[in-house]
Amino acid sequence: MVEKADQxxxxxxxxxxxxxxxxxxxxxxxxxxxxxxxxxxxxxxxxAVLMERKGLGRMQNRYGPNRVGPYGILQPVADGIKSLTKExxxxxxxxxLVHFVAPLVLVVAVxxxxxxxxxxxxxxxxxxxxxxxxxxxxxxxxxxxxFMAGWSSRNKYSLLGAMxxxxxxxxxxxxxxxxxxxxxxxxxxLSLERMVEAQNHYTGIFxxxxxxxxxxxxxxxxxxxxxxxxxxxxxxxxxxxxxELVAGYFTEYSGFKFALFFLGEYVGMFGIAxxxxxxxxxxxxxxxxxxxxxxxxxxxxxxVEIWICFFIWVRxxxxxxxxxxxxxxxxxxxxxMTLVNLVDAAVWRFMGEGWLRWVxxxxxxxxxxxxxxxxxMRREHLGPRSYRYAE
Amino acid sequence: MSFAFWxxxxxxxxxxxxxxxxxxxxxCALAVSVAFAGLAMLFLQLDAQFAGFAxxxxxxxxxxxxxxxxxxxxxxADTPKEGGVFSRTWLAGLVVAAAVFAVxxxxxxAGAKGLPNEAAAPAVTVQQIGQALMGRxxxxxxIVALLLTSxxxxxxxxxxxxxxxxxxxxx
Numbered sequence: 001m002v003e004k005a006d007q008x009x010x011x012x013x014x015x016x017x018x019x020x021x022x023x024x025x026x027x028x029x030x031x032x033x034x035x036x037x038x039x040x041x042x043x044x045x046x047x048a049v050l051m052e053r054k055g056l057g058r059m060q061n062r063y064g065p066n067r068v069g070p071y072g073i074l075q076p077v078a079d080g081i082k083s084l085t086k087e088x089x090x091x092x093x094x095x096x097l098v099h100f101v102a103p104l105v106l107v108v109a110v111x112x113x114x115x116x117x118x119x120x121x122x123x124x125x126x127x128x129x130x131x132x133x134x135x136x137x138x139x140x141x142x143x144x145x146x147f148m149a150g151w152s153s154r155n156k157y158s159l160l161g162a163m164x165x166x167x168x169x170x171x172x173x174x175x176x177x178x179x180x181x182x183x184x185x186x187x188x189x190l191s192l193e194r195m196v197e198a199q200n201h202y203t204g205i206f207x208x209x210x211x212x213x214x215x216x217x218x219x220x221x222x223x224x225x226x227x228x229x230x231x232x233x234x235x236x237x238x239x240x241x242x243x244e245l246v247a248g249y250f251t252e253y254s255g256f257k258f259a260l261f262f263l264g265e266y267v268g269m270f271g272i273a274x275x276x277x278x279x280x281x282x283x284x285x286x287x288x289x290x291x292x293x294x295x296x297x298x299x300x301x302x303x304v305e306i307w308i309c310f311f312i313w314v315r316x317x318x319x320x321x322x323x324x325x326x327x328x329x330x331x332x333x334x335x336x337m338t339l340v341n342l343v344d345a346a347v348w349r350f351m352g353e354g355w356l357r358w359v360x361x362x363x364x365x366x367x368x369x370x371x372x373x374x375x376x377m378r379r380e381h382l383g384p385r386s387y388r389y390a391e
Numbered sequence: 392m393s394f395a396f397w398x399x400x401x402x403x404x405x406x407x408x409x410x411x412x413x414x415x416x417x418x419c420a421l422a423v424s425v426a427f428a429g430l431a432m433l434f435l436q437l438d439a440q441f442a443g444f445a446x447x448x449x450x451x452x453x454x455x456x457x458x459x460x461x462x463x464x465x466x467x468a469d470t471p472k473e474g475g476v477f478s479r480t481w482l483a484g485l486v487v488a489a490a491v492f493a494v495x496x497x498x499x500x501a502g503a504k505g506l507p508n509e510a511a512a513p514a515v516t517v518q519q520i521g522q523a524l525m526g527r528x529x530x531x532x533x534i535v536a537l538l539l540t541s542x543x544x545x546x547x548x549x550x551x552x553x554x555x556x557x558x559x560x561x562x
Binding site: 095098128129130133134136137138139140141143144147148151159163166170173188189190 | 440447451518
């Protein structure tokens, strides 16, 4: 019974495919998976947009949208109808073909990333040997679409926003990749399925998730920071800073193309949250050994939703980083920390089992963090905080 | 030589041709990204997963962006070249290109006789690539790392000197 609930989508897929002749069954199974992904993630996107507006509103001491439907639940429906029926304005001097293709490239690249995420036991769309590399390759393609959007609008503000966005995305791509390489090192494989299987063991009631090790925790922190910067989320959202650049590279887009960009950004957030959950939080494995009767796909989506809530929480809390602060942070702090993390993971691996390696590896990570923080701040000449109030 | 192969080849060649014949430089950069994507798909058809995805990650994700930044930061990409995009010595260029292609083709075909006679493409896992890089090819790996480090240091020095010159000029 528990097995059936866990594998319910796989069984459903097999049942639906069994109506077709044997030659078409494999292709039909893959097609069903694709249709399921395309149906599920935009629904989650609608929920995430609602959660964001209500959540941000509450954090900023105001109600979010509360007119459409009870407590504003139907707001995404209203947003969808609005964006579908708005006039599609393309600037006269804009580059027509590139302006049209940019949101398409973004949405396609972002959805391709879901092909390799293991969303439950036996629920990967494509099980490849190098699936992590595939995911990062698709993430890299989104940068090109951002640039295309900004440049084709023939608008100085859009171009500036696009350049900032691309510079930020390139800078944070290196820490993102390096903090995932630690997981690759410890698992010995680039395949996301192997990584989840490596984390699916329990000592007592506690799981072997990588986030519960010193190098895993450091890698997780850096992955969260880099993923917030990759998807242009606050506090790294200067490229689409609403108070600086109108809407950055989105400025000249209206109607459905803007909705596609918005969809692409949020679905990208889901993708990278899914990857982070797979790499560090154990993918579809349950948090305690007595909870393994809950279906695996529930755990995966729960972890993704927790990530999204965390992103929204950080957006409502932290102020925006300036462009040079952002880039300094990436190159001078996060990147050296990821390299130290690699050394740390190697030390862990070669020290053998026991409590000593926990102490040594935690000490290395903490010492590196404190030292680099202090050395980096020495140039800032920050005195004690002083407050001035209006009289 | 399936239909997929011919379709991807057509895409790659079209991208390459567009990259050299379009007037707008940024369009050329985007067309060359399409050619890179076509190459990656050819790698994937040959079951070389690592090479294909690394091609997308490095070429489209970094090299194409670099080309685009270089175009935008150094020249006005809007004005097309006067007198068209073809140079006046195009016949000499064509002859040289054909000669280079002939030499490369001869080298590849002559070397194909020395390959082991395999019916299907070998399935190379990433682990085998890693072991080869760390075992047999470790010297080229280290030399490439040295080359990249020197290029990085050179780039930083060039950028730093410009900042120093600007400050000197402003005073």
